[in-house]
Amino acid sequence: MKFNLHSPDRRLIELKIEHADLDAWIARLDQDQPADQLMLRRLKKRRLILRDEMVQLELLLCPKEPA
Numbered sequence: 376m377k378f379n380l381h382s383p384d385r386r387l388i389e390l391k392i393e394h395a396d397l398d399a400w401i402a403r404l405d406q407d408q409p410a411d412q413l414m415l416r417r418l419k420k421r422r423l424i425l426r427d428e429m430v431q432l433e434l435l436l437c438p439k440e441p442a
Contacts, residue, residue, distance in 0.1 A: 390432070
């Protein structure tokens with residue numbers, strides 16, 4: 376599969392990688408005592424934004440078929 380630098384497929388892959396990185400970072404910060412709560416909230420918010428973008432791109436790439 377060939378990906379254009381600006382294709383939705385490539386953007387989706389980049390978002391998934393960034394989302395996974397944030398998951399790992401959040402897990403590490405959450406284990407620290409005391410955890411930086413403000414940083415955790417910001418990272419979790421960013422992770423949610425990425426998830427929303429991923430869902431939108433997935434719908435664009437594979438629209439649901441009407442029932």
